[in-house]
Amino acid sequence: MTRNTEAVFILAGTVLASVGVAMVQFAGGGWLDADVALTFISFALAFGALHISFRLWAPNANPLILPIATFLAAIGSIEVFRLDPDLAALQRWWLVLAGVAGGSLVWLLRSSGVAVLRRYRYLFLASAMVLLLLPLLPDAWPIHGATVNGSRLWVRIDLPFGVRALSFQPGEIAKVLLTVFLASYLADRSEAMSTVSRKFGPFSIPEPRHLGPVMVAAGVAFAVLVYQRDLGASLLLFGLFIGMLYAATGRGFYLGAGIVLTTAAGVAAYTMFSHVRVRISAWIDPFADYTGAGYQTAQGLFAMGSGSLTGSGLGLGRPDLIPAAATDFMFAAVAEELGLAGSIAVITAYAFLVAVGFGIALRSRDRFRKYLAAGLTILIGLQSFLIIAGIVRLFPLTGITLPFMSYGGSSLLASALIAALLGRISHEERT
Amino acid sequence: MNTPVRRIVWALLAGFLALILATTWIQAVAGPGYRDDPRNPRLSAWRVGRERGAIITDDAVVIGHSDPNPEDPQTFTRVYPTIDRYAHTVGYVSVLFGSRGLERTRERDLVSHRDSTISGVLNAVLGGDPRPRGLRLTFDDALQQAAAEALQGSRGSIIALDPATGAVLASVSTPGFDPNSLIGSDAGPAGKALEEDPDIPLLHRTIATTYPPGSTFKVITTAAALETGIAGPATEFADPEALELPGTSSTIHNYDDGLCGDGESVTLAEAFVLSCNTTFAALGMQVGAEALTETAEAFGFNQEIPYDLPVLASSMPEAADFYDDPAATAQNALGQRDVRATPIQMALVAAAVANEGNIMIPYVVGDVFTHDGKIESETEPVLWRRAISPATAAILSDLMEQVVLSGTGHNAAVPGIRVAGKTGTAEVTGASPHVWFIGFAPVDPEPGERQIALAIVLEDGGPAGETASGGSVAAPIAAKLFETYLK
Numbered sequence: 001m002t003r004n005t006e007a008v009f010i011l012a013g014t015v016l017a018s019v020g021v022a023m024v025q026f027a028g029g030g031w032l033d034a035d036v037a038l039t040f041i042s043f044a045l046a047f048g049a050l051h052i053s054f055r056l057w058a059p060n061a062n063p064l065i066l067p068i069a070t071f072l073a074a075i076g077s078i079e080v081f082r083l084d085p086d087l088a089a090l091q092r093w094w095l096v097l098a099g100v101a102g103g104s105l106v107w108l109l110r111s112s113g114v115a116v117l118r119r120y121r122y123l124f125l126a127s128a129m130v131l132l133l134l135p136l137l138p139d140a141w142p143i144h145g146a147t148v149n150g151s152r153l154w155v156r157i158d159l160p161f162g163v164r165a166l167s168f169q170p171g172e173i174a175k176v177l178l179t180v181f182l183a184s185y186l187a188d189r190s191e192a193m194s195t196v197s198r199k200f201g202p203f204s205i206p207e208p209r210h211l212g213p214v215m216v217a218a219g220v221a222f223a224v225l226v227y228q229r230d231l232g233a234s235l236l237l238f239g240l241f242i243g244m245l246y247a248a249t250g251r252g253f254y255l256g257a258g259i260v261l262t263t264a265a266g267v268a269a270y271t272m273f274s275h276v277r278v279r280i281s282a283w284i285d286p287f288a289d290y291t292g293a294g295y296q297t298a299q300g301l302f303a304m305g306s307g308s309l310t311g312s313g314l315g316l317g318r319p320d321l322i323p324a325a326a327t328d329f330m331f332a333a334v335a336e337e338l339g340l341a342g343s344i345a346v347i348t349a350y351a352f353l354v355a356v357g358f359g360i361a362l363r364s365r366d367r368f369r370k371y372l373a374a375g376l377t378i379l380i381g382l383q384s385f386l387i388i389a390g391i392v393r394l395f396p397l398t399g400i401t402l403p404f405m406s407y408g409g410s411s412l413l414a415s416a417l418i419a420a421l422l423g424r425i426s427h428e429e430r431t
Numbered sequence: 432m433n434t435p436v437r438r439i440v441w442a443l444l445a446g447f448l449a450l451i452l453a454t455t456w457i458q459a460v461a462g463p464g465y466r467d468d469p470r471n472p473r474l475s476a477w478r479v480g481r482e483r484g485a486i487i488t489d490d491a492v493v494i495g496h497s498d499p500n501p502e503d504p505q506t507f508t509r510v511y512p513t514i515d516r517y518a519h520t521v522g523y524v525s526v527l528f529g530s531r532g533l534e535r536t537r538e539r540d541l542v543s544h545r546d547s548t549i550s551g552v553l554n555a556v557l558g559g560d561p562r563p564r565g566l567r568l569t570f571d572d573a574l575q576q577a578a579a580e581a582l583q584g585s586r587g588s589i590i591a592l593d594p595a596t597g598a599v600l601a602s603v604s605t606p607g608f609d610p611n612s613l614i615g616s617d618a619g620p621a622g623k624a625l626e627e628d629p630d631i632p633l634l635h636r637t638i639a640t641t642y643p644p645g646s647t648f649k650v651i652t653t654a655a656a657l658e659t660g661i662a663g664p665a666t667e668f669a670d671p672e673a674l675e676l677p678g679t680s681s682t683i684h685n686y687d688d689g690l691c692g693d694g695e696s697v698t699l700a701e702a703f704v705l706s707c708n709t710t711f712a713a714l715g716m717q718v719g720a721e722a723l724t725e726t727a728e729a730f731g732f733n734q735e736i737p738y739d740l741p742v743l744a745s746s747m748p749e750a751a752d753f754y755d756d757p758a759a760t761a762q763n764a765l766g767q768r769d770v771r772a773t774p775i776q777m778a779l780v781a782a783a784v785a786n787e788g789n790i791m792i793p794y795v796v797g798d799v800f801t802h803d804g805k806i807e808s809e810t811e812p813v814l815w816r817r818a819i820s821p822a823t824a825a826i827l828s829d830l831m832e833q834v835v836l837s838g839t840g841h842n843a844a845v846p847g848i849r850v851a852g853k854t855g856t857a858e859v860t861g862a863s864p865h866v867w868f869i870g871f872a873p874v875d876p877e878p879g880e881r882q883i884a885l886a887i888v889l890e891d892g893g894p895a896g897e898t899a900s901g902g903s904v905a906a907p908i909a910a911k912l913f914e915t916y917l918k
Binding site for chain 2: 246247248250290298299301303304305306307309317318320335339340343344347350354355358361362370381382385388389392393394
């Protein structure tokens, strides 16, 4: 019966998205048009695909994952529509594609289970590295990197016949692949890594050869920071590595080493890169350089302050005044139009999703599945935490997307794959 | 082996709790501060979208009005049909660039009070009219158009007013700009282009910038001599080809490097009419720093002129700064060196001479009218200061009339009208001179007859460039404007 409940909640989320789009249209003085129907259809197709794949190939999957994902995607796509209907049209395609991709993943794993992924871990590691390096391809090539807002994390494919270029952010997929690799690697090694140790003065430290992954983690994260100027992705990757190492070994050493390395890398980045210094000073006082570095943060604060408790109402605020409202600053846009009530609902939904994900990890008996579930949950949790914390100034601003909500095909695709994997893992634990 | 995972869960959930607290702080506690921050573009977007009252000229030409938006009748678009003609005085309200001009200073009259603020509700309960008021300006549109045409293609400014009341009849600053292009949230590129334009079109040259007044300042130097009794129109001065400044190697020359009169002697009246620098440098040194500064301040220098818009103070150095420096005194007496004046200040100098030495407070908002067209409040002319005695004013008036009849200002003459004026050609190091004309007409009007005083300045010689003089470039514009307004 749980699948039927899931279907009802997905339908509710689909209706929410359509009604939201209709409300935006009313607020703009318009009348219902195809957008409402197309929103309904795209949500029904995307989450219907995921739901049916669960029904067929993961019938015991946790029934809360998809409803929460639908709710977040609904709020996100309403706000994307409110900001730019053209972007919302593209977003609908991406949503359907992501849903179908997630469903296909469940289908692929139908007989062998997620355990099959363990076998290909070095393939995943290699693919992740290639994907992370793709944006560095020279501009002259038909497939080439692109710099957006000072960060080089985009890959653009120039299509022939003047069709508009296709762009995607390979880092979004790379982080999912890296999680699979790490879960697999740790499932084999965690025993040794958590028991074997060496005394070093008062500290007990792991065998140096087990420190390899930490160094790799720090190296990859720092390379991403240096070459792609992407503070957010490097922090996210580093947090993922450290979190998974700690989850697998339970050794405080990794946390300590992680904090020391993060701090060291942070200080190094601060002294070496002016764009990092600018970010930090804009974090401490966005109004000190209001028209420059602090502008976006300040616009976010104005939006959230103007939204107050209950918000301006859908389509009645001015989130279009915030730079990058549809992507990085999605949370501020929602906070303006839905108010504190909407903000807390969104944060709570992420907290709920994180709780569900870790619940799956805790119940998993198999190490690989446990670490994979934990890693994917850390990914979702840390990513949503980092970007919202940047907007509300708990942390320096990092340009990353809000999972399920922000505009962006790569981000939606990665989120849908994570939802599919979590569903399949929870199914395998219950059978 | 679940303990570390549990710890991560608690850490992340604590993080989300912190997010909720921070968001609550920003939206609920600090929220009103962010919402009402003047930099919040939502405020100006809201302000721009409100209905505002009409702004019209004295002859009922509409300068600004609000149209309801077809899609959303609750919001309005401001339209300025006169484009750039009144742009500097009237200003604009813009989403991105704030507000300026009368749209800013008279906002309280112009906006509708139909809103849910406490004062708005109170006003409605008490039966006040929430509808926006309109402003009738004292501008004469024909005169304003003629002034704008005259400055077309030059950087400069013209301000004309009624000496008896202080009502501003025309005020033009060029280059102008189109306020319609600055209103919306898509105005970024247009506004940036205006801000970066080297000709500074957004500068309100009439009131917000100063120039060396050059020979127009001789009116003040003469006033100082007359008021102190140091010289009269018939007082004779030596007529050298050049005047050596004591204590320096520099000399003062006349405009054409020639003699002022016959080379023997020249009267103050003759020197005024021909604008002889040698004579006025000598007179300035006789009058002295104290009387010069005192007289300039009597005309309003070193003070903010009260007006409907903020006016930059014209500056005259303190007497203590140059009383022991005859060279500086001589150059200041010629309106050069450290003396700087706004065009509105120099127009008030001319107006004082026309109005028996009295300066009225200049104003441009003639009356505020309700939505039904009833006059709600009317601006009463108020005396600002007595600059000089009526006797001094009478002599200056006579001298200035001679300037137009037979001197440097002959191009300002209008057949059938008694015109008085003074030209000025302010030297600028390394550039063409700023050319001036200040004056008024008619001299001694009949009771009930219109009178107009004005100041004209063209930067860098206007169209004539380095060969320009006040008499050749600015004076003909004055003639055109006198004719437009008085005939």
